[in-house]
Amino acid sequence: MSCTFFYYVSVLAENLQLSTQKRLNEDVIDFDLLEDLICYIDENCPSGAVLVFLPGVAEIEMLIDRLSASVRFKGASSDWILPLHSMLSPTDQRKVFQSPPENIRKVILATDIAETSITIDDVVYVVDTGKHKENRYNPQKKMSSIVEDWISRANAKQRRGRAGRVRPGLCFCLYTHHRFEKLMRPFQVPEMLRMPLTELCLQIKSLHLGDIKSFLLKAVEPPKEEAISSAIDLLFK
Known part of the structure; x- marks a missing residue:
């Protein structure tokens, strides 16, 4: 197995000669820093594809526009700045597995779909923003929403492992060692704690597993009683 070396954002700022006081705001994605880092990799690192983890499609499209307009990736190189997310057609997704022409670096901008679902063998460099988007359910408002949040340490290790599948790789983490x-x-919030429970309640009844609330409260990380009651009340309406 090839090993992966990784660097946190404070080391990146020093190596790239960036102003840490100006740049280090972990709460927002710094697209200037991202662009500088990707250009730095392309200019100074040996051949190999770059995989950048971003929270959503909007961030992917924004970075594609920035890189395509840069001097480093203009012309034919811009054709190999590739998005990767669940909304792409299978045909478009397949391009990330293709090899670019000589002297052109493939840069893949992906959501967390690339953490475990897809393995791209020629990825040598990973840039991890440390963010993702996930569904959250508010039992008081009875509404679901998509929110941006920090990934878990388990997610971070999965992302780090995408680098260097066939040779030693590098992972650049855009968050501090203290945050990690x-x-x-340690792990992502279980789906049962952030999604509506109505469908799960129906499954419990259809499988004759007994009282819904009692059954769910036996889980290792049970949902709040308020969320369970809200789902049951909604099903009775």
């Missing part, structure tokens, strides 16, 4: 060790959750 102290602030990130």
Whole structure:
């Protein structure tokens, strides 16, 4: 197995000669820093595809526009700045597995679909923004919404592992070592704690598993009783 070396954002800022006081705001994605880093990799690192993890489609399209307009990736190189997310057609998704012409670097801008669902063998460099988007359910408002949040340490390790599948790789983390060790959750919040429970309640009844609330409260990380009651009330209406 090839090894992966990784760098946190404070080291990146120093190596790229960036102003850390100006740049280091972990709460927002710094597209200037992202563009500088990708151009730095293209200019200074050996051949190999770059995989950039971004939270959503809007961020992917924004970075595609910025890179395509840059001096480094203009012309034929811009054809190999490739999006990768679940809304793409299978034909468009397949292009990320193709090899670019000589002297052109493939840059893949992906959501967390590339964490485990897809393996791209020629990826050597990973840039991890540390963010993703996930569904959250508010039982008081009875509404679901998509929110941007920090990934877990388990997600971060999965992303790091995408680099260097066939040879030693590099992962550049756009968050601090302190955030990774102290602030990130060990694992992602279970789906049962962030999604509506109505469908799950119906499955429990259809399988004759007993009282819904009692059954769900036996889970390792049970949902709040308020969320369970809200789902049951909604089904009775």
